[in-house]
Amino acid sequence: MRPVFTLLSLVFITLSVRSQQLPQHTLYVQNNFLLNPAVAGIENYIDLRAGYRTQWVGMEGAPTSFYASFHTSLNKNDRNTKRLSMRNNGSNPGSGANTNNRFYIKPHHGLGAVAQVDKAGLLKTSSLSLSYAYHLPLTSRINLAGGLLAGIKQYRLNVDALDLVTPNDPFEASDFSNMNKADLGVGLWLYSNSFFLGVSGMQLLRSNSNSAEGGPYATLQKHYFATSGIKIKASSELALTPSLMVKMAESGVVMVDGNAKLTYNDRFWTGISYRHNDAFAGAVGIYINHMLDVSYSYDVTTSAINTVSANTHEVVIGLKLNNAQKVLCPQWVW
Numbered sequence: 001m002r003p004v005f006t007l008l009s010l011v012f013i014t015l016s017v018r019s020q021q022l023p024q025h026t027l028y029v030q031n032n033f034l035l036n037p038a039v040a041g042i043e044n045y046i047d048l049r050a051g052y053r054t055q056w057v058g059m060e061g062a063p064t065s066f067y068a069s070f071h072t073s074l075n076k077n078d079r080n081t082k083r084l085s086m087r088n089n090g091s092n093p094g095s096g097a098n099t100n101n102r103f104y105i106k107p108h109h110g111l112g113a114v115a116q117v118d119k120a121g122l123l124k125t126s127s128l129s130l131s132y133a134y135h136l137p138l139t140s141r142i143n144l145a146g147g148l149l150a151g152i153k154q155y156r157l158n159v160d161a162l163d164l165v166t167p168n169d170p171f172e173a174s175d176f177s178n179m180n181k182a183d184l185g186v187g188l189w190l191y192s193n194s195f196f197l198g199v200s201g202m203q204l205l206r207s208n209s210n211s212a213e214g215g216p217y218a219t220l221q222k223h224y225f226a227t228s229g230i231k232i233k234a235s236s237e238l239a240l241t242p243s244l245m246v247k248m249a250e251s252g253v254v255m256v257d258g259n260a261k262l263t264y265n266d267r268f269w270t271g272i273s274y275r276h277n278d279a280f281a282g283a284v285g286i287y288i289n290h291m292l293d294v295s296y297s298y299d300v301t302t303s304a305i306n307t308v309s310a311n312t313h314e315v316v317i318g319l320k321l322n323n324a325q326k327v328l329c330p331q332w333v334w
Helices: 002-020
Strands: 046-054 064-073 081-086 099-104 108-120 123-137 143-157 178-191 195-202 208-210 217-219 223-230 238-249 254-264 268-275 279-287 292-301 312-321
Touching: 108 143, 123 178
Parallel strands: none
Antiparallel strands: 046 064, 046 312, 064 108, 081 099, 108 123, 123 143, 143 178, 178 195, 195 223, 208 217, 223 238, 238 254, 254 268, 268 279, 279 292, 292 312
């Protein structure tokens, strides 16, 4: 029986490690909604995205991840507008003199959803979550959004591929080969058209599964994210966006991502990323038109695992539906 207990330990060590770090995405810079439910409804259209990531190419059982997400604002057709603000001298705004164009938003609601499937070895994780957010203008330029996420995660072990020493081992029929867990997340997002600052918590529900007293168990680990970025206009055509993300798991695992993104004419962009003690990445993207955009990233692994694997590819395709203003590059999340 000792080999069986060894197998059990390895399986749940794997599950525990995976729960300590949610699926990794390099191109989250193109979809911050994955990390923070408060982003739901931030733009003036229906944002629909799909992403695929294959990690550590060439390694048997290496992680792969696919997701599809959407979010939209309610009363979106008249939400983002420009207004003319008069100076104290009482100039006529209709004359165009002594006026400033300023973007502002109306208080509004946002709704969204994310479906994701991740595979690593024999373990498959499927999740579905729904999000709600409320956006409130604090000043003529600065806005604050709060969001809530609720969903379910399913962990499924491919027991048919297990090579057990003991035939008909009870482990094959146990709850651990197919577990469902409730999920909860919250977030805040402070933003304007020149900066953003967000904090969020994911997997906040404590949901344990135990086979028996003293036996193996599985639990969701809480995750916390802090993200920030600033948009620097280098010229009328060039914009530089440095950003930072810090993520921490309940177990104490901390990772830091630094990014720099250069956008040309609101249509083409390229960027670099560094994930501390893990990888460098290069990325490119194009906003083909007001409906379609495509992004690609390539990670070069710098950790010890690079001796047994190749590197990582990720692709994200985005659609802007009901984009009445024909926005090309996002106005609030770039």
